[in-house]
Amino acid sequence: MDTRYILEQTSVGTRVGGADFNYRPGRSVLCDTRVPTAEKNGPMPVYTHGPVFYKLLMDGGSVSGVKGEQTSPKGNGRILHEMEKTGLGEQKDTGSSGILKRASPTHCPGTNGQSPGVFMHLDIRNPGKQAELANNFRAAQEWIIPPSEIQPLPSSHIPVPRNRKPSGHADKEVMAATVLTSLSTSPLVLNPSCAPPVTEPGSRAWKDVLSNSYSSSTSGNWSWDNSDQSVPSTPSPPLSNDTNKNFPLLTPGDDVNEDVPESTHFMFEDPIPRKRKNSMKVMFKCLWKNCEKVLSTSSGIQRHVRTVHLGRNTDSDYSDGEEDFYYSEIEINMDSLTEGLSSLTPTSPTTCGPPPVFPPPLTAVPHSERINMNSSHSPTPTLLSQSAPSTLCHIRTDHAYQATAPVRIPVGPELAGLGNGNGTGPGHGTGNGISASWQSPHVLFKGVPGPVIQVRTVSIGEKRQPAAITHSTVIKNHALITPAPKSAPGTRKPRGEAKKCRKVYGMEKRDMWCTACRWKKACQRFTD
Template identity: 75%
Template sequence: MESKYILEKSSVGTRVGGADFNYRAGRSVLRDTRVLMVEKSSSMQAYTHGPILYKFAVDDLPSEVKKDWSKGSGLTPGGRILQDTEKTGLRDQKDPGSTGILKRASSTPNPGLNGQLPGSYMHLDTRNPGKQAEPASNFKAAQGQHAPQAEKQPLSSSHIPVPRNRKPSGHADKEVMAATVLTSLSTSPLVLYPSSAPTVSDPANKTWKEVLSTSYSSSTSGNWSWDASDQSVPSTPSPPLSNDNNKSFLLSSQSDDVSEDATESTHFMFEDPIPRKRKNSMKVMFKCLWKNCEKVLSTSSGIQRHIRTVHLGRNTDSDYSDGEEDFYYTEIEVNMDSLTEGLSSLTPTSPTTTGPPPIFPSPLSDASHSEHISMNGFQSHAPSLLSQSAPSTLCHIRTDHAYQATAPVSIPVGPELAGIGNGNGIGPGTGTENGISVSWQSPPYIFKGVSGPVTHVRPVGLGEKRQPSVTPHTPVKNQALNMPAPKSTSGTRKPRGEAKKCRKVYGMEKRDMWCTACRWKKACQRFID
């Protein structure tokens, strides 16, 4: 059961340190965490605090052994605690240093051990504490509470009095960092579930969640904030979607957990919609925050190494990481889908999709710290969603084509149509911007890119009312635009649009209200198909 989580995480562990944290925090199952941590440290030197202790041991061990460990933890399902103990044992046996490490950790004045890596060793001890102190001070407080617990259990607490003090802070920081990151990641569910599922009753969970949420919002949420508010992207459509996706995702990726967690997840409202959404199409990238450094890597280890070596001037070779790198890079999501799709995505859902694009820019600027890449992703993503809820109003542009030079007519609602007959020569948006009449009145024209002549949004309102058949064609119209004259019975002759034309709309009586084209018996420019 629990082991599953561990397994899952361990696999993911490389880039998601946070998962462990959550897990641990929620349930205070340190051992598991540790194992994971060790793995991580060996593989990527990510968050050092916890791992540090073991790190030496790991390093000392032959690479094979290391692997075994990591694998072991992952592979041995069910053996959570046992595993750990075993591992520990293993360590001890194979590497004397490991035990030594523990001791050291526990008691600062630890003499013995290590003839091997005295220097580096010391280094670690000193560093972690100090470093951690600076950064995520915010989190510390919150985490501090949890950390202690965690610490105790795993190692025989008796041995580790001292470490506790310093570690906790470090732990917390990094954990939070990791957690934060995680949350923002597409994998967020992984994090969330574990924490919620295991011990619901455990109060720690709540706190932890809170911590997460706070950290999340403060550090990572930037992206989302705009997402939710800016675009007026009515959350309506997206949430459900994301949920669905999420589920599917879970199913595919962690079939095991789903059954249990799925239910739990529902309870876990925390940031639900967003994270999930990301998951689907988001790829996590790590961006170096170092001044003037735009480096973006796909792996945390990579970015850390980058920072460590390039910016921090640390030794490339050593796996050792004091965790400082963590503060110099951030994670960003890249929406793969949107990237591929591109703005031109022909969202079948709504013809108006074209409209939104112009809006994108703003969101971008909003999310200052968030990476542009990610933003792009979202942006492109947003449109489709937006378009649904937010009709074409945004981009309506009334155009008078050559033919119509005459007038901004009063498109108005022909008496016949709505009986509103307000033929006031008012421009589109002005007068009757209500409901149906809006679109109808001013057949909105949406500019579609440069090339595109003009995409016309079919008058949705009154006009259509009269001729129901029109609706179904809407989608087709777009195609027609792309591929003019699909069907040409008589050579180049237009198919003949189904839409109501000026003549029909206004009637012969109001011929003056027709578009010029219609008046001249040319293809209607106002109600284009």
């Protein structure tokens, strides 16, 4: 598999993008090199790390050297800016650096039925990465294009035709589009109360939105699932995965066999569905029973499920989507993992909204110390949720086998009595600990603000639960945490001495019974 192959196979117009921080010919740049098959067979690979690699492909499969404003004479196709003129692409956002960015994948020609191409437009604004980028880009150029064809670049990145001069107007357009997009999808706006306390909520929210939008593209390693194309109207800034650099347990690149079992012990959730800081890492957790495999890529987890649990052919890329049922998308706060693994709590006590339903652990946990289960409440679909027919509240409640591992929360002895209920029982409580276990089918998000325990199970094309069950779920969790001894011997209320309505009135005069007696409840008339 090499670029030539792609060039020959790809009949698309210009393509810019594809992130690969560890470019290995024949291996990575998965986006580009595997586009034809990836589109047919399955989700796009997830890019997690590394520098960004740019490549221009021309219609007809010829290579367009990156030559500034000129298209390659060999290329019989058009490059992106020309596509814009024709209205094919909506990738209008070209920053001052001339870098194409944030184009909606849903508008890629591949989804328009014109070609199997997939576009990923990256905006690399990070100056630190630019140099790296430039190097990688040049390297890529040398690899693809004969050096003789390489001309000095007006930009160290992707050269952009001069007729697309980076006007401030364009920037504003980009800005506006970004803001609008974020506003229309961002839970920060929809759920302002969940936003972190700021001195200037409004402006801060906007900044957040913007920084999110840009940082996500700045990371240069976002990805989106192939199935995402099923939702053409949700161009959402992808989650930034650049934090995986900080994640000691993970390694970038192909992580099919990447296993982070330990991390699953700290997977708790966050009501904030959207990554607000770059410490969040999207992970994919296998929900197969007794399998806590956590991978950083959807393709990896899908392959894991497909091969390990479903017994599918390892080599086959074919996927009927069944594996989507067996993993969930989670967000992990890298800070929490690195700061202190010893202290853990299902939810952060400092999250906005009411406190968690269960008593907070005695060990204080930093605000950031949590693992954010991506909120299904979020209208901003994460990578996989974009594939959902609706972007809202996709929660799986079936498939009990998807239960995540129970989590035991150690508490102090002073809390031990909580499990005894109201004293209706002999107090078979939970001893010195509160055992809290929740399962993904039960764990739902809570309504608007408030701590949320969420597991958004990633599923494609699956029926999902609307977002109504939240509260009861929390209550359910509470019940799980403080289980009342279920009708243990002696817990039943002893029969009263007084005659009840039944005895008094008899079956014939049942209408004279108290309602409780009628409903076979404890008699209310002749109480003991």
